[in-house]
Amino acid sequence: MNALNITISAKLYSKNPDETELGRRILSKSIELMDELGYEQLTFKKVAREIISTESGVYRYFQNKHQLLTYLINWYWGWLEVKMAQEFMLLNSPEEKLKRAIQLLVLPMDQDERIPHIDERALQRMVVAEYPKIYLTKDVDQENKEGYFLGYKQICETLSQLALQINPGYPYPHSLFATIIEAAQSQQFFAEHLPRLSDSSGSKEEIVHFLTDMTLKSLYD
Amino acid sequence: MNALNITISAKLYSKNPDETELGRRILSKSIELMDELGYEQLTFKKVAREIISTESGVYRYFQNKHQLLTYLINWYWGWLEVKMAQEFMLLNSPEEKLKRAIQLLVLPMDQDERIPHIDERALQRMVVAEYPKIYLTKDVDQENKEGYFLGYKQICETLSQLALQINPGYPYPHSLFATIIEAAQSQQFFAEHLPRLSDSSGSKEEIVHFLTDMTLKSLYD
């Protein structure tokens, strides 16, 4: 728990990094380095060196790099969930809410001044580049039991409920929003790196249009 | 090139594994072990031991594990492309072809007796569990130039062309089929491991229905 009431399963850390200065510096530098170097090239040694601490210091907060990545991505989903809840209060129809949710999934957001140690834009870029790595492992079933993917599942559930308000008979709400959430990430990646897998090489607005079109056409039959 | 005319960029190997007995044993055992252990746990040493060869033997065919994975996944896309071309000859309308393509993406296929060293089902399972790892790296742009992702892009292009036959005005054919192809994989994974991200915990037929529904609703407006 922190300023924004983002809850993260206690299985995702050894010692809560949100509660200490060192922990917050680890989070901050990890996001920066993971965005810059990518998950594979990041090591706890590099993080430790940059924050003038030690490898064992980082290990006291996270058991390994995979747990750290999972923590950060869950933080992102939790934060997005909070943003959505805030914005939904200003909107009336479920359709407007879904449209806004898709924008929040894709468009870059402003730095939240209440959480200076998290660079939201860097985090967002990092999530686009790394998110499937948290579940594409042989430990997925065990880690699922431990709540490693609650953030993703929660946001998928929220959007599914909205979809059922629009069309209570739609049979695939979870599949739909898992697909939309995945596509929101992968289309950003493809637009930048593999443009022949996208029609939106230019602005993120085009990705928003594509996803919105796909969502609404699926729901209204 | 092999019995089935699947072409794979020469940048994806040091020595063509398809042309020698040792090479084919490497492919065969790699698929088996990658399916069983997952990408991270696979090592060239383990492959070598199982085929009674040596680590350096495997390195003569592939520069590293990532290149091997990319080779196998391109082989899969190439093989799927061949299957689709065969099946499309029996069908007339683009809609029928698209429906059949989605089935081929999801449903398990029979072993091809002409290629005894490739276990297609194991390969298919492995692709579901590992495919984004080939492009989610910091080298994606360089590797893209070298043709690492041609198989994926080719299949996306083929399906996009079909979609434009149905609706020439549809503005997002590449995004649509990149999304459908990704969802075909991720929904299989979610149905098995993270069922709250899917509505198809039972049969693969449900995934086919979901994807077909999404595709056709997107195209017909």
Next chain:
DNA sequence: CGCAAAATAATAGTAATACTATCGATTTTG
């Protein structure tokens, strides 16, 4: 058939990684 060239096996070695363990020193807290 015999020989050169290519392919493979066998072995060794290296740098980096992903941890684990220990031990004072310092800070926090009850």
Next chain:
DNA sequence: CAAAATCGATAGTATTACTATTATTTTGCG
């Protein structure tokens, strides 16, 4: 103020992902 938690510093280990070298076997071909 004493106990406990925290942190920094250092060392060490098993594994991994290669690279290099040499010896042996297989194979193409004149």
